[in-house]
Amino acid sequence: MIIIKLAQIRYLHNISLRELEQLCGIGKTTLNNIENDKISPTLFELEKIAIALKIKIEDLYESDYK
Structure with a gap:
């Protein structure tokens, strides 16, 4: 199983979804859905x-395979 740690990493980098959206070009809704495992x-x-x-x-x- 793979667990995405985006929310934890954003917290450590003190960056909002909106800021990350601007930096990476991925929509805020998509980033939120990734964080919430949707x-x-x-x-x-x-x-x-x-x-x-x-x-x-x-x-x-x-x-487990990392």
Whole structure:
């Protein structure tokens, strides 16, 4: 199972959904749905988020297979 840690990482970086939306170009609603596990992000979306937050893609999720 893969758990996306976007909300935790945003909190650590002190960044709002709106700010992240502007940085990565992914809509606020989509980001919110990713955080609330309503949708699974694509690899492209994970890459855009990681670049915007200046972190590795691997830092965005927890997995038994990591």
